[in-house]
Amino acid sequence: MSEVLLNIENVTKTFGGFTALSKVSAAVKKGERFGLIGPNGSGKTTLINCISGMLQNNGGSIIFDGKDLKGLQPHQRTKRGIARTFQIPRPFHSMTVIQNLQIPLEFVSSSGTSQKNISEEAMSILEVMSMEDKAHHETSGLTQIELRKLELARAIAVKPKLLVSDEAMAGLTGNEVDEVLEILVKLNEDGMTIIMIEHIMRAVMQFSHRIICLDAGQKIADGLPEVIVKDPAVERAYLGV
Amino acid sequence: MSLMRQYKFEIGCLVALVLAFTMTQMGLNRFVFFAGFAVLQYAMIATAWNILGGYAGYINFGTAGFLGIGSYTAIALINYSDASIVEQIIAGGVVAGLLGLGIGYFTLRLKGVYFAIATLALAIVVETIVNNWDFVGGAAGVSILPARNPELLGVLVVHKKLGVFSNYKEFLFFLMAALTIMSVWIARTIEKGKLGRGLNAIKDNEEAAECMGVPTLKLKLITTTISGGLMGMAGAVFPSYLTFVDPPTAFNLEFAVNSLAMPMIGGTFTWLGPILGAVLLGTVQQVAIVTISSELNLLILGLLLVIFVIAAPHGFLGWFMKKNKR
Ligand SMILES: Nc1ncnc2c1ncn2[C@@H]1O[C@H](COP(=O)(O)OP(=O)(O)O)[C@@H](O)[C@H]1O
Ligand SMILES: [Mg+2]
Numbered sequence: 001m002s003e004v005l006l007n008i009e010n011v012t013k014t015f016g017g018f019t020a021l022s023k024v025s026a027a028v029k030k031g032e033r034f035g036l037i038g039p040n041g042s043g044k045t046t047l048i049n050c051i052s053g054m055l056q057n058n059g060g061s062i063i064f065d066g067k068d069l070k071g072l073q074p075h076q077r078t079k080r081g082i083a084r085t086f087q088i089p090r091p092f093h094s095m096t097v098i099q100n101l102q103i104p105l106e107f108v109s110s111s112g113t114s115q116k117n118i119s120e121e122a123m124s125i126l127e128v129m130s131m132e133d134k135a136h137h138e139t140s141g142l143t144q145i146e147l148r149k150l151e152l153a154r155a156i157a158v159k160p161k162l163l164v165s166d167e168a169m170a171g172l173t174g175n176e177v178d179e180v181l182e183i184l185v186k187l188n189e190d191g192m193t194i195i196m197i198e199h200i201m202r203a204v205m206q207f208s209h210r211i212i213c214l215d216a217g218q219k220i221a222d223g224l225p226e227v228i229v230k231d232p233a234v235e236r237a238y239l240g241v
Numbered sequence: 242m243s244l245m246r247q248y249k250f251e252i253g254c255l256v257a258l259v260l261a262f263t264m265t266q267m268g269l270n271r272f273v274f275f276a277g278f279a280v281l282q283y284a285m286i287a288t289a290w291n292i293l294g295g296y297a298g299y300i301n302f303g304t305a306g307f308l309g310i311g312s313y314t315a316i317a318l319i320n321y322s323d324a325s326i327v328e329q330i331i332a333g334g335v336v337a338g339l340l341g342l343g344i345g346y347f348t349l350r351l352k353g354v355y356f357a358i359a360t361l362a363l364a365i366v367v368e369t370i371v372n373n374w375d376f377v378g379g380a381a382g383v384s385i386l387p388a389r390n391p392e393l394l395g396v397l398v399v400h401k402k403l404g405v406f407s408n409y410k411e412f413l414f415f416l417m418a419a420l421t422i423m424s425v426w427i428a429r430t431i432e433k434g435k436l437g438r439g440l441n442a443i444k445d446n447e448e449a450a451e452c453m454g455v456p457t458l459k460l461k462l463i464t465t466t467i468s469g470g471l472m473g474m475a476g477a478v479f480p481s482y483l484t485f486v487d488p489p490t491a492f493n494l495e496f497a498v499n500s501l502a503m504p505m506i507g508g509t510f511t512w513l514g515p516i517l518g519a520v521l522l523g524t525v526q527q528v529a530i531v532t533i534s535s536e537l538n539l540l541i542l543g544l545l546l547v548i549f550v551i552a553a554p555h556g557f558l559g560w561f562m563k564k565n566k567r
Contacts, residue, residue, distance in 0.1 A: 052452055078454040086452075092445035094510070103442045106435055108454035154453060 005030045005065060005193050006051070006162055012059035013046055013217075020046045022217045023060065028162070033188050034195045035208030035225065039237055042214040044197045045087055048164050052084045053077045065161065079108055081161035085154075085168055087197075089147040091139040097150055098122045098135040101157045109159040122157065129153045129183065145176045152180070156187065163187065164195045169203055177203050205229065213237065250429060254422050261418035265411040274414040278482060280523035281414070282475055285421040286496065287503035287515035288428045289471035293464050294501065295509030296437055298444030300357040303344070304500040306364030307337045307469045309371065309491040311476025316377045316486060319385060325393060326416065330477045337473020338466045340367075345465030349458055352447070361497075368492040382487025385480045413482050420478070424471050429512040431467075440464060472500075495539060499526075502546045508558030517557055 006028040013021040021043045028034045038044050049055040051062055053074035062069045069077055083104075092100050101122035110118050126132045129149045134142065142150065148168050155163055165184065169177045181203055188194050198204035204211065204225075211228045213221040215237035221228055228234055245252065265274070286304060293299050311333030318324040318332055340363075348359045372380045387409050390400050397404045399412045406412040431437045439460045442450035451457045480486050499522065507518025522542065529538050553560035 054448060054452065073456070073458070074448075074451040075454050075456050078452060084452055086449065090446045090449040092442050092449065094441060094445050099438075103438065103450065103455065104453040106438065107456075158454060 003030045004028070004063075005032075006195075007063040008047070008051070008060070009063070010060035011047065011050055011057045011062060013043075013050055013055060013057050020217050021050070021057070021214075024214065024217070024219050025060075026212050026219065026222065028193060028195060030161075030193055031188070031191065032193055033184075033207055033209045034193070035204040035211035035228075036195055036197045036214070037199075037201075037204055037211060037228075037234075038214035041216075042237070043217040044214055045166055046217075047214070048084055048166055048195075048197065051077075051164060052082060075107070078104075078158055078160075081158075082164065083155040083158035083160035083162070084164040085151040085166055087166040087170070089151045091142075091147060091150055091154075093139050096136050096138060097131065097142070098126065100139065100150060100154050101125055104154055104157040109157060125153050125157050128156070128186075130179075144171050145173075145179075148172065148180065149183075152183065160192065162193045162195065164197070166197045167199060168196075169198060169200050181207055201229075251426070254426055257422055258419060261415055261422075265406055265415050268407075271408070271410050274410040276527050278410070278414050278417050279527065280519060281417040281421045282478070282482075283499055283503060283523045284516050284519035285417070285424045285475045286472055286500045287507075287519045288421070288424045288512065289468050289475065290500040291504040291509055291512075291515045292428050292431060292471075293468040295504050295514065296432060296440040296444065297461060297464055298440075299461070299465075300353075300501065301360045301468070302357045302497050302501070303360030303362075303364040304472060305492040305494060305496040306360070306367040307340060307472035308476035308479070308496050309364070309488070310340055310367055311337045311473030312479040312486055312491040313371050313374075313377050314473065315477040315480050316383055316385065319480065320376065320383075323388070325388075325391065326478070326481055327393060329481075330416075330420070330474050333477025334470040334474040337476065338470030340473070341465040341467070341469020342462060344469070345462045349461060364492060364497065368488050371491070372488050378487065380488060382485060382490070383480075384485050385483075387481050387484065409481070413478060417475075417478060417482075420474055424475075425512055425516065427467065427471070428515075431464075432512055436460060436463065495542075498539065498542055498546075502542055504556070506545060506549045506556055508556030510555065511558060514556050514558050521557070 004027045008024060008026045010023045010025055011021055012023055024047060036044055046055065050057040053069065053072055064080060064082060092103065098119060102118050105118045105121050110121055123132060123135060126135055131146065131149055131153065134146060139150065152165065152168055169180055177200060184194055184207065196204055196207055208225050211225050212219055213228060213234045220233045220237060221231045286308065290301060290304055293301055314333040314336045315329035318329050344360065344363055348356050351359055371377060377383060391398050399406050399409050401407055406415065439455045442455050443457050443460065447457055479491065483490065503518030503522050504515040506522060507516065508514030526538055529541055549556065
């Protein structure tokens with residue numbers, strides 16, 4: 001539990017003259033449930049993009065599983081065990097639900113095994129998500145929660161060491177939030193380290209072992225959930241004072 | 242029996258090849274082979290285009306550039322050596338394939354319309370170079386004299402009485418059929434395999450594909466190389482078929498329009514689409530040229546494309562499958 005899986009050190013990201021992340025540091029431990037909060041535009045997704053390799057940070061370093069990720073393409077990072085979801089679901093829309101899962105299975109976690117094995121694996125992931133009845137549906141007919149669950153399922157299919165979930169619960173009802181939470185807790189109990197970005201405070205507080213809060217690209221708090229809720233800086237950031 | 246089922250498609254390819262060969266042995270009118278060659282060449286070009294455009298979603302407006310470079314590689318070889326047509330085809334494929342690799346590499350960050358514009362620019366650049374390259378005829382063009390009574394591997398290929406084929410048109414028709422069948426086989430193999438699934442993911446959402454472990458750059462480079470190479474091979478046969486080539490012919494915009502219109506009208510998601518489109522549009526155009534005028538030809542093509550894009554965005558096959566599902 002004490003070993004660091006992801007070490008973010010002084011990560012800076014600028015877009016032109018605009019600084020989206022300014023010397024952000026954080027250490028995520030193996031097996032941890034890590035919460036990342038902050039108001040809209042505070043840089044949460046940008047930080048995830050730097051971790052997953054969709055953006056290259058201008059400064060600082062990101063060490064995953066003991067190795068510097070600098071210069072690695074996103075797919076190489078995925079192969080090392082980092083999977084992410086997108087804040088706005090990005091399904092492969094010309095494929096069915098199960099085919100969506102077959103991509104990461106075929107290219108990463110079950111690479112080189114038979115098509116039959118891959119579709120069995122995909123099916124078992126869909127079962128975990130209680131989506132097996134949708135396996136052969138087009139993604140265009142999915143509801144909001146189904147799209148969110150597909151986004152998660154596809155990331156899980158990578159069988160990552162680290163799962164980064166970017167607002168997987170936005171727009172879901174209370175019951176649906178609980179359903180997703182339950183899945184994430186289960187995955188964590190099976191050994192997956194999880195970073196949860198969330199706007200729904202109840203969910204992130206309930207889920208996380210530890211939380212950091214970003215505001216305007218800077219880390220303003222880092223601690224236990226019960227400490228974070230009472231932190232005056234966090235309160236200020238959220239209330240916009 | 243199960244082996245036969247497993248290789249059903251390959252057997253179909255062989256049957257088609259035998260059929261094409263049989264046609265050449267029946268003493269049919271030369272126009273059949275002339276027009277047949279044109280349709281086959283379009284089927285090959287459309288198939289090659291579709292590997293990149295249909296499977297990966299990267300629209301290539303530069304078909305003429307790849308074809309042209311294939312043609313002119315063959316011309317350079319003819320001027321420079323006594324290379325056989327098979328060697329010309331291989332060389333045309335290699336050069337155009339390398340061009341595809343280069344284009345893929347330099348435009349890999351360009352998406353959507355920017356990629357399309359870059360490929361159009363490429364075609365113009367290649368044409369300009371050829372226009373100013375006197376060794377291959379420059380702007381004035383060049384006449385090709387097909388080798389008299391050519392032999393391949395010691396076999397007399399074309400000879401009025403003793404050759405496998407009695408004239409050049411028949412030989413080129415058969416050659417084009419073989420190349421087209423090969424291209425379709427390659428396209429289908431890609432489509433049914435890991436590469437095809439990766440390309441589909443790229444088409445749907447490139448960033449999501451990359452984050453799901455798809456090496457998008459590598460797959461795109463493989464694809465631009467194969468697609469360009471096949472176009473170059475189709476182009477390399479052109480000089481022998483036309484016997485006179487100049488830049489406006491080899492780099493004709495009609496190739497760009499057709500190579501894109503045929504898959505789109507037939508259906509871009511499967512290997513059958515480009516063939517269907519090529520047969521359909523190829524025939525319509527051959528008829529239009531003869532009965533109306535060759536100027537109206539492009540207009541008809543444009544209209545058909547617009548109609549299909551609006552009424553059947555997944556092409557004829559997409560429309561047909563949807564209709565049957567209901
Ligand atoms: N690709 C980009 N180009 C320019 N600015 C960007 C880009 N991505 C994000 N930003 C800016 O960076 C800031 C942080 O955005 P983001 O990380 O998406 O915030 P969050 O996920 O916390 O809501 C915002 O001001 C946003 O406009
Ligand atoms: Mg965000």
